[in-house]
Amino acid sequence: MTNQHQSASGARWDWLTPYLFLAPAFLLLIALRYLPAVQAVYYSFTEWKGFFGSPEFVGFSNYSKLFHDQIFLASLRNMVVYTVVRTLLVLGMTFFAAELIYSLRNPTMQFIWQVLLIIPMIIPEIVVFLVWGFVFNTQTGILNTLLTAIGLGSWAQPWLSQSSTALWAITFIGFPFVASIPFLIFTSSLQGMPGEVLEAAKLDGCNTLRRVLHIDLPLMRGPITLAVILLILEGIRVLLPQLVLTGGGPGSSTESPANYLYRTAFQYGDFGLATAVGMIMLLVGLVFSYLSLRIRYQEATDVDI
Amino acid sequence: MLYWKRMLVPLVLVALFLSGCAGTAAPSDSGATDTAADTAADADAELSGSLSFYPQNYYNPEALPDAAAVVEAVRDEYTTENPGVSIELVPYVGDANTYRSWLLTRLSAGQAPNITWEQYSDRNAEGAEVWVDLTDYFEQPNPYVAEGEPGSKRWADLFPDYVLAQTRGGDGRWYEVSLDWIETGLFYNKEVFTQAGIEPDWTNMEDLMADCQALRDAGVEPVGVFITPEWSTYQWLDDIFFSSAFSDVGPEWYMEKYNIPGRDFRRLNPEEFAKAVHDGHVSVDNERFDVYLDLVKQFTDACIMDGFAGGVALADVERMFVEGQVSMAWLTTGSATGLAESVKFDYGLTYFPPISNAMNPHEIHTDSSYRVGGPSGNAQYGITQVTAQQGLLDEALDFLMFWTAPQNFSRVYDSYPALVPMVAGVEPSEIAAEFQFVAGMPERLVGDPIARLTPQFGTEHNRLFQQFMLGEIDAETLKTQYQPLLEQGATDACTQNEWDWCGE
Numbered sequence: 001m002t003n004q005h006q007s008a009s010g011a012r013w014d015w016l017t018p019y020l021f022l023a024p025a026f027l028l029l030i031a032l033r034y035l036p037a038v039q040a041v042y043y044s045f046t047e048w049k050g051f052f053g054s055p056e057f058v059g060f061s062n063y064s065k066l067f068h069d070q071i072f073l074a075s076l077r078n079m080v081v082y083t084v085v086r087t088l089l090v091l092g093m094t095f096f097a098a099e100l101i102y103s104l105r106n107p108t109m110q111f112i113w114q115v116l117l118i119i120p121m122i123i124p125e126i127v128v129f130l131v132w133g134f135v136f137n138t139q140t141g142i143l144n145t146l147l148t149a150i151g152l153g154s155w156a157q158p159w160l161s162q163s164s165t166a167l168w169a170i171t172f173i174g175f176p177f178v179a180s181i182p183f184l185i186f187t188s189s190l191q192g193m194p195g196e197v198l199e200a201a202k203l204d205g206c207n208t209l210r211r212v213l214h215i216d217l218p219l220m221r222g223p224i225t226l227a228v229i230l231l232i233l234e235g236i237r238v239l240l241p242q243l244v245l246t247g248g249g250p251g252s253s254t255e256s257p258a259n260y261l262y263r264t265a266f267q268y269g270d271f272g273l274a275t276a277v278g279m280i281m282l283l284v285g286l287v288f289s290y291l292s293l294r295i296r297y298q299e300a301t302d303v304d305i
Numbered sequence: 306m307l308y309w310k311r312m313l314v315p316l317v318l319v320a321l322f323l324s325g326c327a328g329t330a331a332p333s334d335s336g337a338t339d340t341a342a343d344t345a346a347d348a349d350a351e352l353s354g355s356l357s358f359y360p361q362n363y364y365n366p367e368a369l370p371d372a373a374a375v376v377e378a379v380r381d382e383y384t385t386e387n388p389g390v391s392i393e394l395v396p397y398v399g400d401a402n403t404y405r406s407w408l409l410t411r412l413s414a415g416q417a418p419n420i421t422w423e424q425y426s427d428r429n430a431e432g433a434e435v436w437v438d439l440t441d442y443f444e445q446p447n448p449y450v451a452e453g454e455p456g457s458k459r460w461a462d463l464f465p466d467y468v469l470a471q472t473r474g475g476d477g478r479w480y481e482v483s484l485d486w487i488e489t490g491l492f493y494n495k496e497v498f499t500q501a502g503i504e505p506d507w508t509n510m511e512d513l514m515a516d517c518q519a520l521r522d523a524g525v526e527p528v529g530v531f532i533t534p535e536w537s538t539y540q541w542l543d544d545i546f547f548s549s550a551f552s553d554v555g556p557e558w559y560m561e562k563y564n565i566p567g568r569d570f571r572r573l574n575p576e577e578f579a580k581a582v583h584d585g586h587v588s589v590d591n592e593r594f595d596v597y598l599d600l601v602k603q604f605t606d607a608c609i610m611d612g613f614a615g616g617v618a619l620a621d622v623e624r625m626f627v628e629g630q631v632s633m634a635w636l637t638t639g640s641a642t643g644l645a646e647s648v649k650f651d652y653g654l655t656y657f658p659p660i661s662n663a664m665n666p667h668e669i670h671t672d673s674s675y676r677v678g679g680p681s682g683n684a685q686y687g688i689t690q691v692t693a694q695q696g697l698l699d700e701a702l703d704f705l706m707f708w709t710a711p712q713n714f715s716r717v718y719d720s721y722p723a724l725v726p727m728v729a730g731v732e733p734s735e736i737a738a739e740f741q742f743v744a745g746m747p748e749r750l751v752g753d754p755i756a757r758l759t760p761q762f763g764t765e766h767n768r769l770f771q772q773f774m775l776g777e778i779d780a781e782t783l784k785t786q787y788q789p790l791l792e793q794g795a796t797d798a799c800t801q802n803e804w805d806w807c808g809e
Contacts, residue, residue, distance in 0.1 A: 050409060050412065050413040071768070136616055137616065138611050138612025138616075139611065139625070139630050140628075140630060158611055158612035158614075159615075160615035160616035161613060161614040161615040161616060161617075162775055163772065163775070166615055245616050246533065246615045248534050249534045249614060250768075250772060250775055251778075252768060255534075262406075263764065266402075266409050267402075267405065267760050268759075268760055268761050269430075271413075
């Protein structure tokens, strides 16, 4: 009887155990993510110099200032171009590479290629940008040297040193982009596809292209959406190429909202305005992510809505 | 319903992910400065408390262990003499941008080192709300200086007048001691010059530009200088060309309160420059502005290396010189030691020639260029207001006086003699002494654009000049966009510093 009672009592409190384990992480999440985010909403409506005393409420003044600032507007334009072009490029290249590996019949070779393509991911991102700085170097960069070597010397450019090419140059950093999270997502998704579907397609005489278009792509709408959201967020937050290579120039040709935010906060000490930039980035991220998810679930056949 | 549930979770995740961009630390109060009379270091009072000190490059135990050991020894001497005081040395954090982010974050949290390095222009922009005003303390004796020596009666006498003039804040006050100086020079590759039949004995800028063309014809890039929206070496050229174009009228903008006896041509204080903008003297409508732009463009086209406006930093220019990709590199005393170790060819040190009246009819210094050097060195130290609030001002001031005394700073300097010492009684190193010929030139009329009015003005100035130098915008477009920048910069500087002529 006692044992039964204890067991019943234990079962009554069992539901609590996972919450207890989750509590520390959740409390930290609240303290380090939710609260700053909520605070940031308030600070974006203030004039706040960080260490210069208390924030002073100024209404929408920071937002108004931003939308009248040509440099900030240019940074938004650059962000859209960078994000759209890079998202399409990365999606295309990584999906293609994942399909190529998936089409290899030998599992060992699949594994080897996967590892070879993923290994560069361990290189710190800042080193990648520094290396690409050498690639684009006007005098001795690999790109100009290569162009000259193949008789296209007239195409050689100061890639990072003129407004017409600088944004495109930083967009192509990391080409062919296979050492990236989307590649991992795609390869694992392809490997997880139901074998019977593929078997049936093969029996029906479906060729590779048709399989990719009519089976792989529809079945991978979820992973593709995830990759798109990650790439959009990466594009919105892009900062390292500006910090390492261009400073946002020439002119404002490579300026990004994140670099603008960084400079406003840490060089000009205008934390209120910088927080407003952060809020705009947040909103842009939400809108793009919402649209991506909407497209993903529109007429989707792979999920129950 | 399920659809919305599915939507909600990723959207919340996105929000949290991005909130990292917007999240900030809580503000801290910065109280008013105690007066010198209230807090003056009293020699008889026993000092006690724990201080933290960021000596910048002089304390980099990983990269410069010998220098770090000397700094520790000097610190230990002080704490032995003052057993109630303990001093934590904060190791080198990183380059200027990294450090600035680090410092601002700590200042916001009230956790910056009590005595710390910062670039004088940034420090002056922050002023008395963040830093202790040292002006009155400069008038007091430094007890650690030997009797009869400069500084023993008045601390400020330890430092040259031009250093004091350039580190003075826009409000006329001093918030730091500046103990070393960066001098610049044009390093040139003697072997390349010989092959091209060139001698660096230019009489004027036209001669140099003609030689630049000869070097280009020989397939070598002439001058290694770069420009980004951030700090860049182009800014030094900008200083020279602006100084030249406005040299005949610049001295008319000096304010009596900033004048130094015997220095008829000196650098404009930020207030003087802002007032000159406010009064319409510095304006795109001034014919001298066209001369200034013309000098910039002519020199850029003739001499500055290709690819100067992106993907290049100071370290890249050094590397390009070492690897022979540029025949000249405009660098500082800070680069000299590294070059001596890594350059494998014969090289020398020279400087820019004067600008003739043929190029600029307004130039008054036709026999010399302008000295580009400044107090933006490794040893610029100020005391945070938080230190005063913690009741540690006497301790911090006393240690700073101890640190600046020649017998102490000379040991620190000798352990890492990259720059030119600016403390009476401390001798420059052999390499630093090679730059002495630059020290004899007239001071430039203006400081770097980032220090001319506000940091924001400097960034926008650099953006426009990048495009102008690249030929992406013409002079008229630049002028249209530059005038509002100038006026805004002057207004912002005036408001921040509460100068009395702002509303005029």
